[in-house]
Amino acid sequence: MTRRNPAEPFATGETPVRGATLPRMPRRGLRVAIAGAVLVPIAALLGACTAAPPQATAPPSPTADAATSTPTSSDPGQPDGTISAIVARPEWVELRDATGAVVDEFGYLDDPAEVVSAFSELLGTTPSTEDHEGNSHFPPNTSYRWEGLVLWEQRHVDRWEPVGYSITNPRFLIEFTGPSAVGVELTTQQGIQAGDPWSDLLSEPGLVTNPTGCSGPYVDFVELTGVNVDGGAYSIPIAVDFRPTADDARVARVGAPVPATEECA
Structure with a gap:
């Protein structure tokens, strides 16, 4: 399979293929659709760069995971509903309790105002x-900053108004610049x-x-696949990526969702 040329439009629907991720915790159901869309340099907002946007058609949404059984009250690992961690994933951001169970989640196509409100209530502070x-290269945006946590709301106005939202061009992005925010852990599926x-x-x-360095290294990702107008197959990893400090000593930030393209803008 070849990488898709970002300059070419999509001819058929895209299909997400999950990459090297760990098994998912129980969750309420998928609320974000992997939609074919304009590929914009999301990483530019998070300290990187990617390719310029092409127009695309929308593909089918991925299906939600099958329901899992609920632990009994005698199970010491039973979810208690108290959120202790915000976990960045390629397709959504999860709110988990101390057992690792998903209490709530927000897809990157959800209303940013709803997510900002939920984060503010959880952290007990306004950003x-x-x-x-x-x-x-990227649309006008608004940053909402808490301790160690940034939400970037992308606003499609002016020249960006005709551009649709998709997982490659989401309504908001998440950035972690610290390990916690007001006592709530900020982490990834692998714990990085x-x-x-x-x-x-x-x-x-x-x-x-x-x-190419157009995105940082990543572990948790899904593969967005489809067919170009010329019939050639393409794939684009949608990832949770990492960027180092200036001296390459530590992880400076965690960002999602990031298209891991091979061509920079």
Whole structure:
């Protein structure tokens, strides 16, 4: 399978193929659709760059996981509903309790205002906000910052108004710049956090690196696949990626969702 040329439009529906992820915890159901869309440089907001946007058609949504059994009251690992961690995933962000069970989740196509409200209630503090002008590579956006946590709301206005939202062009992005926010853990499916030794990340089983540097290395990802107008197959990893500190000593930030393209803008 060849990588898709980001300059070419999509001809048929896309199909997400899950990559090297660990088994998922029980969850309420998938609320984000992997939609074919304009591929914009999401990583530019998170400290990287990717390719310029092409127009696309929407594919079928992925199906939710089958329901899992609920532990009995005598099970010491029974979920208690108290959120203790925010977990970045390629298709959504999860709110988990101390047992690791998913209490709630937000897809990257959900209303950013709903997510900001949920985070503010969870952390017991309101974020600082700042508006940022867009350009030809990424849309105007608003950042909401808490301790160690940033939500980037992407606003499709002006030249971006005709562009649809999709997993490659989400309504919001998540960035972790610290291991916790007001006592709530900020982490990933593999437990990698901002502040961890970069050498530990590099030794993580299943780690994938992008030779072009258009995205950071990643472990948790899904593969977005489809067919170009010329009939050629393509694939785009949608990942939770990592960026190092200036001295490459530690993980500086965790970002999602990031298209791990091989061409930079």
